[in-house]
Amino acid sequence: MAGEEPVERAEREHRPSPIDVHVGSRVRLRRTLLGMSQEKLGEALGLTFQQVQKYERGVNRIGASRLFDLSRVLDVPIGFFFDDMHGIPGGRSTRASVAGFAESQDGFDDDTLHRRETLELVRAYYRITDPSVRKRVFDLIKTLSPHD
Template sequence: MKHPVDAHVGKRIRHRRWMVGMTQQQLAERVGIKFQQIQKYETGMNRVSASRLFEIAQAMEVPVGHFFEGCAGDAPPEEAQDILGDKEAMELVRAYYAMPENQRRRLFDLARVLSEGVA
């Protein structure tokens, strides 16, 4: 049976890997394991050891605490959890952060203006 924390950490690994455009194979190679093990971590079927989580965090350039954000009492609002599960929304976020800062600001301003007419 999956422990909720293991499932949460696995989801955060998957989301971060996806956001940086890394495949399971690439992450596995960076930490010296098989990609099937990454699959098991991401589904929460296998628990990630502290040392392995440290290596994964280094490979994806985030602090270890990143994988625990939103866990238990620190949970984000339900809407935020839904957005993380929406592939289109995640693609949009990744594309947004791939843009130079000045273009991001202009796109953000445009989106704000366009959303004012929606309610």
């Protein structure tokens, strides 16, 4: 652009896109929910953990084939990486949770999914291997929470 300093232009061009940052944060969220390290994810994809870090921060853009591989390894549909994109053109605000519960919760904010307590709870929940026990735990939590 005319009149623009080369340093300013270079800085702007090296800033991660908000979409790349969002997709990377969704990769991190899902990896963490699965209790998977960056090293393990990197091994599954043929990458170093440093490359995984760059994807998760949005520094490196994730191409279509890599996004397909990530969806397979992290066991989510490709659309998962674009869910809950607020304030980004074309972003869907679905409020569907990662754990597969599609109903919307009043007072439930997006930061809840990023809290360590939430991640540990979801990990512990999915470590319960008996589906009937897991269902009873889920029902217990629902009965303990405030009703509308």
